[in-house]
Amino acid sequence: MTKLRFTITMSLDGYVAGPGQSLEHPLGEGGEALHDWAFATRTFRAMHGQEGGETGIDDEHAASGSKNVGATIMGRKMFGPIRGDWGDGAWKGWWGDDPPFHTPVFVLTHHPRQPVELERGTTFFFVTEGIEAALVRAVDAAGERDVLVAGGASVAQQYLRAGLVDEWEIHVVPTLLGDGARLFDDLGDALAAYECASLVSSSAVAHYTYVRKDAA
């Protein structure tokens, strides 16, 4: 059974990106610090073609986020800083020719665009029909595997509000951003459907995993 999952890193003060996202600051001002814990892990370094890195609790949780993922969904702000139509089509995401997804990636946008095929299994498809249409396509592409909502906050919120998420994991780092994009905002009663399945931490980050109450 394909599940819809998401995993995201949050500052202790509740932000999953800093303010003022731009070409220089894909995660907003100060937002890069959210991912220091992940950059330190062997799993993350391997995904980006680098050697070394830490093993242990954080590495296990960096690995579990991408394990068994057959398709990815993201918002257009996660894909890039461009707003409005796609212009000359030169923008192919933040990640160069070999993005770390290695699956079909469905980008939610109001502006149609032809797919962009990059290396090692990453192809970006642009979906203009909304989150449910994107999910149908992603589930179809994922086969036996799961669909991962990669971010950002507003896309994760939309899937949570719609009751479509099966499992989610939040990595809470001690970083204090002071401002930015909140994950836990305007969710109504959506969170009442979930319960914590696991909490573990290193000295760098605490990992909270949630599942549906009716699945536990």
Added chain:
Amino acid sequence: MTKLRFTITMSLDGYVAGPGQSLEHPLGEGGEALHDWAFATRTFRAMHGQEGGETGIDDEHAASGSKNVGATIMGRKMFGPIRGDWGDGAWKGWWGDDPPFHTPVFVLTHHPRQPVELERGTTFFFVTEGIEAALVRAVDAAGERDVLVAGGASVAQQYLRAGLVDEWEIHVVPTLLGDGARLFDDLGDALAAYECASLVSSSAVAHYTYVRKDAA
């Protein structure tokens, strides 16, 4: 040197109390669940005259919050549900004749009231001159020991914004309240002065401790 400290438990979604505080729900609807981890510890049970309880990481952090505290400051919503003037003066807090503070407690209020002396060292003083005046009185009362801001969110925020807090600890539980009082809201740049000194967790709660950067 007397330090000003605070310690508070927060839900993963950022609330330190649920919505709709009332006589039946001192911590708002659902807010009692925030403190399940503390109720389970030996330290907390002993503070409330009960035997047994768990030892380990959570007990250490339940104990550190009240260690070396010579005076306590709280907001009037933490003291009770009464708004406006104090009426017949029958309200003596949520905690009965033997509150768990065992120090002078300075309650911030706009309405003057005579002190209320209860058992084993807890006396409530009512301060109408604002947070700095309350701090001066609390520091004086604390002697060599520290002053603890016991809550709630708005009082902790006021001391943070004023740059008066030396150390703070947040206990983040996996509980999801969905609504209520946020701690991390409207703080401006106040948090930029702090850095994380420690992160540890059990499977029930993660403990984040912060100190001033210039003190580390």
